[in-house]
Amino acid sequence: GIQVEQSPPDLILQEGANSTLRCNFSDSVNNLQWFHQNPWGQLINLFYIPSGTKQNGRLSATTVATERYSLLYISSSQTTDSGVYFCAVVWNNQGGKLIFGQGTELSVKP
């Protein structure tokens, strides 16, 4: 099956700093989503981005499908950005089920 690897596993930032989270995948994918899981466990959609670049406020994402990676950029981080960020892919058109990476746990300090 496909492998989805995220780095770094943990990240601690001061409020206002910028960060880049990476997601590598071992095969071609049909779909890629980024999620933020808040401390209460809710998975919040950030981007649906199988290829290209998208921006939403302080967040942006880029997926280079041919090189099998995606990046999530967080600028001017805030304490509310804390939580776990997951990358998830749909592989081989398998019914649309998402295969998740292990996540990056982000902690933003005031």
Place this chain on the structure above:
Amino acid sequence: DTGVSQDPRHKITKRGQNVTFRCDPISEHNRLYWYRQTLGQGPEFLTYFQNEAQLEKSRLLSDRFSAERPKGSFSTLEIQRTEQGDSAMYLCASSPRELLETQYFGPGTRLLVL
């Protein structure tokens, strides 16, 4: 559009008891997915429905687990004879008709088996 809802949000049960969770997808979303997430891990796929048809089940879904989606609306996930290893967050997601559309997740049901 009220989003995906799940009930209950928390469940504590004793080993050997049966539990049932409910998921209400976003209206007009015909695909519904169940995932399980244990501490420190990413969610793992359990099963999915297109309308009322259950199209795939993961090997993670033992015989003690059963899921239904009568009439293609809400779905239930039942765990019989619960074991401590079943303790996890159970997440439901829905997506529109197209295969590669965004999935939207509910708040999850956190299960603790004592």
